[in-house]
Amino acid sequence: MIEHDVLIIGGGLAGMSAALHAKQAGADVAMLSKVYPTRSHSAAAQGGINSAIGVEDSWEVHAYETVKGSDFLGDQDAIEILCREGIEDIFALEHYGVIFDRDSEGLIHMRGFGGTDKSRTCHVGDMTGQTILHVIYEQLLKLEVQSYNEWFVTTLLMEDGICCGAIAMEMTSGKLEIIKAKSIILCTGGCGRVYEPSTNGLIVTGDGLSLAYRVGAVLMDMEMVQYHPTTLPANGFLITEGARGEGAYLLNANDERFMLDPRYEATTLAEKASRDVVSRAETIEIREGRGINGCVLLDCRHIKDRILEAFHQISELAKDYAGVDITNEPLPVRPGMHYIMGGIKTDTDGRCYRYNGEGITPLPGLYAAGETACASAHGA
Numbered sequence: 001m002i003e004h005d006v007l008i009i010g011g012g013l014a015g016m017s018a019a020l021h022a023k024q025a026g027a028d029v030a031m032l033s034k035v036y037p038t039r040s041h042s043a044a045a046q047g048g049i050n051s052a053i054g055v056e057d058s059w060e061v062h063a064y065e066t067v068k069g070s071d072f073l074g075d076q077d078a079i080e081i082l083c084r085e086g087i088e089d090i091f092a093l094e095h096y097g098v099i100f101d102r103d104s105e106g107l108i109h110m111r112g113f114g115g116t117d118k119s120r121t122c123h124v125g126d127m128t129g130q131t132i133l134h135v136i137y138e139q140l141l142k143l144e145v146q147s148y149n150e151w152f153v154t155t156l157l158m159e160d161g162i163c164c165g166a167i168a169m170e171m172t173s174g175k176l177e178i179i180k181a182k183s184i185i186l187c188t189g190g191c192g193r194v195y196e197p198s199t200n201g202l203i204v205t206g207d208g209l210s211l212a213y214r215v216g217a218v219l220m221d222m223e224m225v226q227y228h229p230t231t232l233p234a235n236g237f238l239i240t241e242g243a244r245g246e247g248a249y250l251l252n253a254n255d256e257r258f259m260l261d262p263r264y265e266a267t268t269l270a271e272k273a274s275r276d277v278v279s280r281a282e283t284i285e286i287r288e289g290r291g292i293n294g295c296v297l298l299d300c301r302h303i304k305d306r307i308l309e310a311f312h313q314i315s316e317l318a319k320d321y322a323g324v325d326i327t328n329e330p331l332p333v334r335p336g337m338h339y340i341m342g343g344i345k346t347d348t349d350g351r352c353y354r355y356n357g358e359g360i361t362p363l364p365g366l367y368a369a370g371e372t373a374c375a376s377a378h379g380a
């Protein structure tokens, strides 16, 4: 039997971050992942991370816009932590070695994203997630964090009402092992493959939601599923919101920028309105007959230079999977399932909960973070 203080199930950005902090705090920590950690789905994150590091920005404005973007359903204590502490986190990532793109003055470049007219998305080209995964993984190697790579957790273990470990299979040998720990942190990502179409890869199967549910943990807001407005019809691959953040237009079959239509209530943000607003507008356009083969068009022709400079990945995806050179012609896109905003209910310390017949109480030993968790920072 294997034993650790802290067992982190998941080696994506949430799992790696938890492992790094637990190790720095002096714990005997192990991270376990069904894929090699740097192949976790966080590698797919293209556009970047919102953080109010700009001189004309503040975490309060970021928090207000996040509350508004959640249709006032997000929990404001969680949103405050996300926006306030997110500033330091960007600088910490940079100090670890994440080479964020720079502006002409050498400051971290921030691109526009949905739901705000401020540019506050820090990024590494359009490969932000992959870059950060590799940098944090280097830190874990440096600190000699124990990593069980290509191990698959099948069951969480409970003893006297306390979560005390997991059963995991080493995938190369098929051997089952019991791993005991004082704290178990689920960082198993989302459940995108339950949906079709989805921007999520084949490994995103909601394992943590099921593991937690089976030991009685409360799931919440499971109906809150985010649809991303720009995905490729052939396979659901994502075309980052950063393209619209940099000024790309959405057109219907009549060549109209339909996001300017007041009935969609996108205000002056137009194509940069929050994702639910844009996805809904696209769906209405398509259903009312102004789509093209079930899609609308993303037009990047007028921002050709920026595309060539900072969007290599989406240019290649469009060429390879839609046969479109986005610097010369508009790209057919449609909404696709992207992110589960609900998940395993946690408080802002990551504690999981269970229902005791009258109300909910903490489930000792079990924590969750990342996309599998729901601290309710996202709302609708």
Ligand SMILES: Cc1cc2nc3c(=O)[nH]c(=O)nc-3n(C[C@H](O)[C@H](O)[C@H](O)COP(=O)(O)OP(=O)(O)OC[C@H]3O[C@@H](n4cnc5c(N)ncnc54)[C@H](O)[C@@H]3O)c2cc1C
Binding pocket: 009, 010, 011, 012, 013, 014, 015, 032, 033, 034, 035, 037, 040, 041, 042, 043, 044, 045, 046, 047, 048, 049, 050, 128, 129, 151, 152, 153, 154, 187, 188, 189, 190, 199, 200, 201, 204, 207, 208, 238, 338, 339, 369, 370, 371, 372
């Ligand atoms: C195409 C795309 C683009 C995105 N772009 C952005 C962006 O620009 N900005 C942004 O903020 N967000 C973006 N997101 C969302 C963001 O990337 C994810 O929400 C986030 O990376 C999830 O991180 P995670 O650590 O929670 O999960 P993941 O990175 O999915 O990691 C899950 C981990 O759990 C492990 N695991 C799962 N089940 C088991 C099991 N049974 N046993 C053992 N291990 C298991 C996996 O191996 C993996 O290591 C994007 C998402 C997609 C799909």
